Amino acid sequence: MEFSIRAANLEDCKDIARMILELSEYEKLSDRVKVTQKDLEQDGFSKNPFFHGIVAEVPEQHRTADGHVKIGYSLYFYSYSSWKGRSVYMEDLYVMPEFRGKGIGKALMSKVAQLGLAAGCKQLDFTVLDWNKSSVDFYMSQGCADITADLGLHCMRCEGDAMERLAQP
Numbered sequence: 458m459e460f461s462i463r464a465a466n467l468e469d470c471k472d473i474a475r476m477i478l479e480l481s482e483y484e485k486l487s488d489r490v491k492v493t494q495k496d497l498e499q500d501g502f503s504k505n506p507f508f509h510g511i512v513a514e515v516p517e518q519h520r521t522a523d524g525h526v527k528i529g530y531s532l533y534f535y536s537y538s539s540w541k542g543r544s545v546y547m548e549d550l551y552v553m554p555e556f557r558g559k560g561i562g563k564a565l566m567s568k569v570a571q572l573g574l575a576a577g578c579k580q581l582d583f584t585v586l587d588w589n590k591s592s593v594d595f596y597m598s599q600g601c602a603d604i605t606a607d608l609g610l611h612c613m614r615c616e617g618d619a620m621e622r623l624a625q626p
Contacts, residue, residue, distance in 0.1 A: 458519065458559045462568050465510030465530065470497040472527040473510060480551040484586055501532075508534045508548065511568050513561045521553065528553045531565045535576060545573030547583040566599065584612055 465473060474494040481487040500507040513529035520526045529552035538544045547569050552562045570581050581601075585592050593603070604610055615623055 458515065458556070458561075460513050460515050460519075460528070460556075460559070460561055460564070462511055462513050462564050465501070465512050467498055467502045469510070469512050469527060469530075470494045470501070472525065473497055473512070473530050473532075475525075476527075476530050476551050476553070477549065479553065480549060483554075484589075508532050509572075511565060511572075513552065513556075513565055515556070521555065525553070528556045529561050529565055531569050533569050533572070535573075535578070536582070538580060541579040543576065543578045544580045544582055545569060545576065545578045547581060550583070562595070563599070 481490045510532045514526050531550045532548040536546050
């Protein structure tokens with residue numbers, strides 16, 4: 458199937474917001490999504506963006522029944538590892554269900570890796586739900602390692618009221 462991968466732009470935020478909701482429904486976590494199209498526009502396309510994105514598109518003749526040509530995306534940002542140095546974190550990798558198994562997810566992930574290497578990154582980090590065996594298998598087939606098992610690391614989060622309390626001197 459013919460498709461292209463390109464850098465996301467401000468006009469893509471509506472479709473990225475739509476696909477974030479689709480991804481959250483697949484992950485059975487849709488009640489946790491708080492980000493809006495406006496948030497994406499402000500946070501990804503301001504003078505100092507908090508994230509970067511790429512989108513996968515198909516030609517008009519392959520558009521979805523709902524008329525979508527933007528059928529996948531990845532959001533990523535740069536971070537720093539005190540052990541390895543520069544790294545890139547892939548926040549999301551998503552391809553609409555009817556377009557899976559056609560190399561689009563691999564192409565998106567490969568592009569994030571290329572962009573990370575071009576920026577001098579030594580590693581690509583991301584999370585995957587433990588029940589999502591097909592994704593875990595895909596990532597492992599790409600040479601990725603499960604550092605939860607290998608290093609015993611746990612991904613921790615502090616948010617909302619807990620973050621407010623933590624921020625108090």
